[in-house]
Amino acid sequence: MSIQHVIAELTTLLGQRVSRSKSDLDIHGQSETHFPLTPPDVVVYPENTEEVSRIVKICANHRCPLIGWGIGSSLEGQAQALHGGVCVDFTRMNKIISIHQADMDVVLQPGVTREALNDELRATGLFFPVDPGANATLGGMASTRASGTTTVRYGSMRHNVLALEVVTANGDIIRTGSRARKSSSGYDLTGLFVGAEGTLGLITELTLRLQGQPEAIASAVCAFRDISGAVAAVIDTIQMGLPMARIELMDTSSVIAVNAYSGSDLAETPHLLLEFHGSEAGVAEQSQTFGEIAAEHGGSGFEWATKSEDRNALWAMRHNAYHAIKAARPGVRAVVTDVCVPISNLAEVITETCLDLERSGIDAPLVGHVGDGNFHTSLMFGDDAELEAILAASHRMVKRALAYGGTATGEHGVGQGKLRYMQEEHGAAWGVMGLIKQALDPDNIMNPGKLVPPRN
Secondary structure (H helix, E strand, C coil): CCCCHHHHHHHHHHHEEECCCCHHHHCCCCCCCCCCCCCCCCCECCCCCHHHHHHHHHHHHCCCCCEECCCCCCCCCCCECCCCCCEEEECEEEEEEEEEEECCEEEEECEEHHHHHHHHHHHHCCCCCCCCCCCEEHHHHHHHCCCCCCHHCCCCHHEEEEEEEECCCCCCCEECCCCCCCCCCCCCCHHCCCCCCCEEEEEEEEEEEECCCCCEEEEEEEEEEHHHHHHHHHHHHHHHCEEEEEEEEHHHHHHHHHHHHCCCCCCCCCCCEEEEEHHHHHHHHHHHHHHHHHHHHHEEEEEEECHHHHHHHHHHHHHHHHHHHHHHHCEEEEEEEEEEHHHHHHHHHHHHHHHHHHCCCEEEEEEEEEEEEEEEEEEECHHHHHHHHHHHHHHHHHHHHHCCCCEEECCCCCCCCHHHHHHHHCCCCHHHHHHHHHHHCCCCCCCCCCCCCCCC
16 A cells, blocks of 8 residues: 555645644544544545545555544544544535425435434434534444444434435445335345444445424433432333433442532433433323332432423433543543443442452443443543553443343444454354455455454
């Protein structure tokens, strides 16, 4: 590969939309967590699918690596240029192409962020429900099969992407799926590219399923004496079939950090944050039923929020938990864990995890999308010795989740961070993933070093 020849051809195509400035390269080489700076050789800013296709063809001719970039909010190093090459930044591909209000779907470019989409949808009575917390791009969210606080009701990106336009490793432009709500026609290529983390192609257009704005929304926060009581309430709620829109856990350490960061005054005990969507009568009934369940498990101090500004403040507090935890130890970095287990095993796994961390002397605030059996700990480190200890603790968490029939990653994806667990979790199926990669990307130029078995 001659990167200079690649850059020359890209500059002819894109002109000033090719950048080699150190600041630009560093921005596109950083990670939200503990991975070291790994910048690409060059960053390009396409504006349409045809330009992406021509970029890929240039790189394919020179066997030059390509990495897609949304806003860089991924947590497992998915967008880092491990082998150098070209970073394709989709910032300029941020147009909402068409909104089909009657069919409740939208067609858009990958650089549109979820907040920008929902702002545009306000007048239609529709909204896009997947909420990972960060204001990520929809293309990045599809590539990592993102989920978040509302997944317990509305599903992850896997459930909300109807169709895609993708540029494959040879520069071809293909379309997968359609705007129809179901199909039995051929392989599910849409499902293949959702969660592929850019290792099979670059997403250049998405068709997404939308939801109607509920008539009534009520949010609440509820304190518990201990985590086991909070988790037991969650399990009973899910098993009863109560249609929660969100049900989130914060442990005592997380609550203390959030209080300091957001100026809130929650009692310094574990809390559940929850939200109900539906009709006025339905929300009232659901709220009452959950209150009865919570009381059986030691829940108290309900604080309800029905005004939009109060609800927004509540969920901003939850979404800012990671930043609040980091602010409690200025200058540190974090390893954010992401295991997910069957909900019936959630209490055991959380209890064992907390005991393990306590024995190890690691202060690791815990939050979780517990309605899905998914929880996170933020393992903070200030030096290499601390990093070694918390990586060992993170490893034990993953092994524990796998032993209980769970997964190494509930929503953050594989990237480079969870690569070591793929063989144990998937067995021979991981090799099948490698065969698919080989078939679609024989020269291994699409985000190499991530997700699939390393090439010999």
